[in-house]
Amino acid sequence: MAFRGPKVWLWRWRRNPLKRRADAVESWIVLAAWLITVLAGVLAGLTATRSVEHELAQERVEWKPVVALVTQDAPGPSPANSGRTNSELVWAKVRWTAVDGSSHTGQIRVPSGSGIGTPVTIWTDPQGHLVTKPATASQAQLRAALIGTLLGMGAAAVPFISARALRIRLERRRMDQWDEEWARFGPLWSRKTG
Known part of the structure; x- marks a missing residue:
């Protein structure tokens, strides 16, 4: 060494x-x-x-929650009949009205078996486009x-x-x-x- x-x-x-x-x-x-x-x-x-x-x-300031309605039956058993509280999420079409009054459609994940007209909460940007839930602080x-x-x-x-x-x-x-x-x-x- x-x-x-x-x-x-x-x-x-x-x-x-x-x-x-x-x-x-x-x-x-x-x-x-x-x-x-x-x-x-x-x-x-x-x-x-x-x-x-x-x-x-x-994003936290501009993106707002909006209630959308499911426009087609989601595949799978309905949440009420499945016997599970945490049902599986599947893709389904929804429709919502933006702040400016325009109607929009898109696909989101909803509980399996959700029927037509089921309300779900989505997040939209100021133009009414579908976005993810904004990050917390x-x-x-x-x-x-x-x-x-x-x-x-x-x-x-x-x-x-x-x-x-x-x-x-x-x-x-x-x-x-x-x-x-x-x-x-x-x-x-x-x-x-x-």
């Missing part, structure tokens, strides 16, 4: 006679990459979180936080991966320089004296 001395803070910026220009360039690339990675991730994550929270809050916060985290990580990955690729390229260049110098000075070291 090799002995390692104490960890030296900011070693990339300390003076060293063996430090090359490529080492200095790499040290600044590492610093810039970390700063850009953190900033990009945090800013993208916060922006996405706020945007999603705003959109979901707007706590569901919206969770969803916004998850989306913000994922987008933040994705945004942070771009500068991180770019800097990593640049560092690999610099490392290859540095190794090529070492090979060139070793080819020049290596034979001088292998000569026998006197």
Whole structure:
């Protein structure tokens, strides 16, 4: 096992006679990459979180529950005859009237066996189109936080991966320089004296 001395803070910026220009360039690339990675991730994550929270809050305000009527018998036994309180949900056509008075139809899931004219609660947007039930405030916060985290990580990955690729390229260049110098000075070291 090799002995390692104490960890030296900011070693990339300390003076060293063996430090090359490529080492200095790499040290600044590492610093810039970390700063850009953190900033990009945090800013993208916060922006996405706020945007999603705003959109979901707007849905909670604009989307309204409406009573719709089933227009065709739903397949399966009727909920009253099935003997189960939690009946299976099946697709059925329904009709509802929007706030502006226009009539709309669509398909939703209703309890199996629901007959024609059975009232069901649906959610519509301001134009009267069928939508899902809007997320509650706590569901919206969770969803916004998850989306913000994922987008933040994705945004942070771009500068991180770019800097990593640049560092690999610099490392290859540095190794090529070492090979060139070793080819020049290596034979001088292998000569026998006197």
